[in-house]
Amino acid sequence: MFKKWKKIIKKAFVKPHNESQAIGRGESKETVSTDLDKNMRHLKAVFDRCTDIIFREFEAAIGGGVKIAMVYIDGLVNKEMLTEDLVKTLMYDVASLNSSASVSDPAGYLSRRIIAFTEVKLQDNLLDAVNSVLSGETVLFVDGVSKAFALSTQDWVQRAVTEPATENVVRGPREGFTENLQTNYTLIRRRIKSSRLKFETMKIGAITKTAVSIGYLEGIVNNKIVDEVRNRLQRIDIDGILESGYIEEYIEDAPMTVFPTVQATERPDKVAGGLLEGQVVILVDTTPFALLVPVTFPQLLQASEDYYLRWPFASFIRFIRFVTLNIALLAPPLYIAITTYHQEMLPTPLLISIAAAREGVPFPAFVEAMLMETTFEVLREAGVRLPKAVGQAVSIVGALVIGDAAVSAGLVSPAMVIIVALTAISSFSLPSYFGAFSLRILRFPLMALAAALGLFGVMAGLLALLIHLCSLRSFGVPYISPLAPTSWRDLKDMFFRMPWWSMFTRPRMTGSKEPARQDYMQKPRPPRRRPGGGSGK
Amino acid sequence: MKKKVIAFILVLSVSLCPGCWSRREVEDLAIVTAIGIDRMILDGKEKSKLSVLVARPSQLGGQQAKATAETNADWLVSEVGDTLYEAMRKIYRRSPRNLRIYHNEMVIIGEDSARAGVQDILDYLQRHKDIRLRTWMFVSRGDAGDAMKVLPEFENMLSEEISEILVKSTPAISDTLAVDLRRFSDALVTPGWDAVLPVIRTINPREATGRKREEKEAGQTIVLEGLALFRKNRLAGFMAPEEVTGFLYIIGETQRGAITLEHKSGNGSPSQIAVLISQASSEIKPVFKEGRLEMEIKIDAEGDVVEVQGDTAVGSPDVIKEMNREFSQKVKSIAEKSLETAQKKFKSDVFGFGKIVHQKYPDYWREVEQDWYEIYPEMPVTVKVDAKIRRTSIIADPFQIR
Numbered sequence: 001m002f003k004k005w006k007k008i009i010k011k012a013f014v015k016p017h018n019e020s021q022a023i024g025r026g027e028s029k030e031t032v033s034t035d036l037d038k039n040m041r042h043l044k045a046v047f048d049r050c051t052d053i054i055f056r057e058f059e060a061a062i063g064g065g066v067k068i069a070m071v072y073i074d075g076l077v078n079k080e081m082l083t084e085d086l087v088k089t090l091m092y093d094v095a096s097l098n099s100s101a102s103v104s105d106p107a108g109y110l111s112r113r114i115i116a117f118t119e120v121k122l123q124d125n126l127l128d129a130v131n132s133v134l135s136g137e138t139v140l141f142v143d144g145v146s147k148a149f150a151l152s153t154q155d156w157v158q159r160a161v162t163e164p165a166t167e168n169v170v171r172g173p174r175e176g177f178t179e180n181l182q183t184n185y186t187l188i189r190r191r192i193k194s195s196r197l198k199f200e201t202m203k204i205g206a207i208t209k210t211a212v213s214i215g216y217l218e219g220i221v222n223n224k225i226v227d228e229v230r231n232r233l234q235r236i237d238i239d240g241i242l243e244s245g246y247i248e249e250y251i252e253d254a255p256m257t258v259f260p261t262v263q264a265t266e267r268p269d270k271v272a273g274g275l276l277e278g279q280v281v282i283l284v285d286t287t288p289f290a291l292l293v294p295v296t297f298p299q300l301l302q303a304s305e306d307y308y309l310r311w312p313f314a315s316f317i318r319f320i321r322f323v324t325l326n327i328a329l330l331a332p333p334l335y336i337a338i339t340t341y342h343q344e345m346l347p348t349p350l351l352i353s354i355a356a357a358r359e360g361v362p363f364p365a366f367v368e369a370m371l372m373e374t375t376f377e378v379l380r381e382a383g384v385r386l387p388k389a390v391g392q393a394v395s396i397v398g399a400l401v402i403g404d405a406a407v408s409a410g411l412v413s414p415a416m417v418i419i420v421a422l423t424a425i426s427s428f429s430l431p432s433y434f435g436a437f438s439l440r441i442l443r444f445p446l447m448a449l450a451a452a453l454g455l456f457g458v459m460a461g462l463l464a465l466l467i468h469l470c471s472l473r474s475f476g477v478p479y480i481s482p483l484a485p486t487s488w489r490d491l492k493d494m495f496f497r498m499p500w501w502s503m504f505t506r507p508r509m510t511g512s513k514e515p516a517r518q519d520y521m522q523k524p525r526p527p528r529r530r531p532g533g534g535s536g537k
Numbered sequence: 538m539k540k541k542v543i544a545f546i547l548v549l550s551v552s553l554c555p556g557c558w559s560r561r562e563v564e565d566l567a568i569v570t571a572i573g574i575d576r577m578i579l580d581g582k583e584k585s586k587l588s589v590l591v592a593r594p595s596q597l598g599g600q601q602a603k604a605t606a607e608t609n610a611d612w613l614v615s616e617v618g619d620t621l622y623e624a625m626r627k628i629y630r631r632s633p634r635n636l637r638i639y640h641n642e643m644v645i646i647g648e649d650s651a652r653a654g655v656q657d658i659l660d661y662l663q664r665h666k667d668i669r670l671r672t673w674m675f676v677s678r679g680d681a682g683d684a685m686k687v688l689p690e691f692e693n694m695l696s697e698e699i700s701e702i703l704v705k706s707t708p709a710i711s712d713t714l715a716v717d718l719r720r721f722s723d724a725l726v727t728p729g730w731d732a733v734l735p736v737i738r739t740i741n742p743r744e745a746t747g748r749k750r751e752e753k754e755a756g757q758t759i760v761l762e763g764l765a766l767f768r769k770n771r772l773a774g775f776m777a778p779e780e781v782t783g784f785l786y787i788i789g790e791t792q793r794g795a796i797t798l799e800h801k802s803g804n805g806s807p808s809q810i811a812v813l814i815s816q817a818s819s820e821i822k823p824v825f826k827e828g829r830l831e832m833e834i835k836i837d838a839e840g841d842v843v844e845v846q847g848d849t850a851v852g853s854p855d856v857i858k859e860m861n862r863e864f865s866q867k868v869k870s871i872a873e874k875s876l877e878t879a880q881k882k883f884k885s886d887v888f889g890f891g892k893i894v895h896q897k898y899p900d901y902w903r904e905v906e907q908d909w910y911e912i913y914p915e916m917p918v919t920v921k922v923d924a925k926i927r928r929t930s931i932i933a934d935p936f937q938i939r
Contacts, residue, residue, distance in 0.1 A: 344639035355594035
């Protein structure tokens with residue numbers, strides 16, 4: 001049906017990529033020449049009209065004043081380090097070196113003896129040199145040497161590690177990922193000090209060349225999942241990646257569903273926990289949101305704090321979360337269905353109270369609910385989008401408009417306000433902001449079904465939802481496992497959070513390669529005799 | 538792809554085609570809370586009169602409601618028709634909202650109607666899908682429609698007041714019995730078991746309280762008083778509250794209730810001792826003595842002394858022993874009184890003796906089933922009571938001033 005359209009769209013918009021386009025903007029594949037001027041001419045041509053590129057030429061104190069040029073981007077490099085360690089060394093300190101000895105491998109000699117940097121890459125290709133400059137390295141050209149030296153001098157202004165904005169905890173680490181990939185590596189590496197923790201990096205985005213990194217724990221992770229992640233990432237062909245959301249949409253299993261099959265998180269401890277359970281993390285440079293795959297629906301209902309609190313309390317919170325999940329999804333549809341079709345289901349005093357509250361309301365319950373829910377969603381969106389200083393005003397207006405004026409004007413019933421407020425609070429109590437999105441959307445079709453078919457409609461909608469959830473997969477893992485297919489041993493970490501010493505296996509779906517997480521049964525037992533003198537009779 | 542589109546259209550049509558069929562907003566409902574059923578003779582023809590109490594939500598719940606309450610919280614409306622359904626349809630002519638009886642709390646059957654037989658009423662109640670089996674059933678002294686004119690004293694609606702008295706207060710005094718439609722129908726269809734219903738009586742204990750519904754007799758109030766005894770499907774007579782206590786002892790449904798003992802110790806004047814029954818159970822056993830069916834009833838009761846008027850030293854074990862005897866005597870006499878009323882006076886087998894015989898001696902029952910109502914009143918019944926005083930509350934001996 002849509003095949004015709006596909007062809008037309010392809011013809012009109014999609015141009016086949018070719019090499020020159022991929023390189024684009026005057027970059028070329030030329031090799032580094034021994035002639036410094038030639039190299040510089042080329043680079044200056046490439047970086048034409050790029051005011052932030054600095055070209056600096058000087059003469060070193062060796063080899064009879066050999067000419068040296070360095071290229072870097074202003075603001076991406078540590079200038080102090082450059083001056084102290086490179087320019088000063090080359091211009092003054094190296095004079096003391098015995099430079100008369102003939103050097104068979106000048107490039108190697110330079111990088112071994114002269115250039116005092118921790119990371120030096122030798123490059124033959126001018127294109128590589130250009131890319132190095134763009135990624136914040138300083139590139140050094142030496143007259144008479146057919147190599148470029150890329151020095152890792154990256155140092156730019158970056159946000160400090162702060163508390164994550166989306167997933168707050170009372171107990172637990174307060175660090176969140178930052179926009180810097182290197183910082184994010186360290187945040188994970190600090191938690192997992194193992195050589196088994198691997199990061200594979202690739203550049204995605206023809207123009208932005210964003211570094212995207214796959215991290216996993218070798219031996220625990222299912223290699224097929226890693227291969228699949230790698231394949232899916234390599235398939236991406238796009239001009240730019242600005243956020244991990246771009247990646248998410250390219251690699252998710254079910255692109256047309258409202259449920260996220262990739263989990264985005266800002267918490268390094270959550271990522272570390274995921275890695276230990278055999279998940280794969282995808283880190284993207286320039287965004288604090290890391291992606292965890294595969295993810296299941298129950299995992300979206302779990303907060304990292306569940307594992308830090310003592311287990312009875314964590315289990316209780318999980319129970320509350322299942323309740324709020326149902327309220328967030330079902331409170332308005334059930335209210336509509338029961339008050340318009342199934343009044344006999346309510347206790348008499350409640351029915352009379354609702355009838356009294358609805359006395360004089362001009363809209364049917366469905367319209368009333370849609371009105372209120374939409375107003376609430378608008379308020380929420382406005383609250384997120386507005387500058388902080390104005391945010392206060394929005395909440396005041398919202399509270400007055402929804403809570404008071406609408407009721408006293410007789411437009412909506414107080415009962416509906418309670419339902420909307422309950423729904424809102426409940427949807428906020430879900431730990432995954434992105435998982436809660438799906439419920440926010442699904443509420444509306446369920447409300448329509450409730451208005452058209454009553455409880456029958458709600459039930460039909462829920463069944464459809466259940467079938468849909470069962471059909472979803474995230475990187476081969478069924479979306480509602482461990483519920484279906486049932487894995488009894490994983491149910492310990494589902495409705496309840498069992499004590500840590502009782503969860504001695506990794507989740508079956510992702511961690512089956514090395515199923516034992518810990519020694520069997522480490523339940524603490526008090527010693528037979530009290531320590532410190534056993535004569536306390 | 539095509540299949541998916543077709544499936545989508547089909548699913549959509551399922552939800553859109555019915556088009557909110559039978560949708561009814563709560564504010565368009567007239568919620569019936571009580572139904573009264575009476576029998577009338579109009580133009581020499583027997584008619585049914587249906588009275589309903591409809592809740593007025595605007596007068597209930599909500600703060601604005603109280604401020605503007607000029608009318609009653611419930612609306613009383615009656616119509617007469619050949620059938621109850623016709624009467625209901627006539628009420629529709631007067632109601633701007635749709636009458637819904639699924640929240641109906643009680644059905645009150647007028648005395649005349651009950652005496653004429655409840656078979657037709659039960660047919661209506663059982664046939665209607667919206668009537669719940671949990672609906673409380675009553676018989677009113679006089680017309681049910683008149684009883685429903687009374688204004689509630691505490692609650693907003695009369696139905697609420699009556700059902701609260703029934704559910705909350707009667708267990709504390711055990712002199713009437715809460716019967717719902719299920720139990721009532723059960724008793725009516727079970728051979729050898731006659732039905733009872735609590736009785737609503739309108740009394741006039743004090744002057745008008747200055748409330749609304751002026752057109753009705755002011756100052757009336759409702760009281761639940763004793764039981765109405767049925768024989769087969771007709772009302773046979775009424776049992777006084779004191780006798781109902783005995784009836785409840787026999788069927789073992791006493792929950793709590795007080796008994797007053799008269800104790801005479803030494804030469805002093807007799808003391809009045811109030812005993813609160815804390816527990817009572819019974820066992821009914823049909824036995825054959827010399828080929829004749831007899832009923833043996835054994836009642837076990839326990840009670841606490843809650844009040845002593847006089848000087849009886851209720852703390853002493855000897856006195857307690859005496860009192861136990863008197864207690865048993867009293868329970869026995871009450872039980873026998875109720876037997877007298879039900880068995881001899883009204884010939885109504887409300888104890889379910891026939892049912893017990895049926896269960897124990899099915900062959901014998903088949904023989905006597907046809908003329909059970911002749912055998913039953915003549916059947917000897919012996920009552921044995923084992924009643925004990927367990928506690929004397931906080932103080933033992935009577936409060937004494939020296």
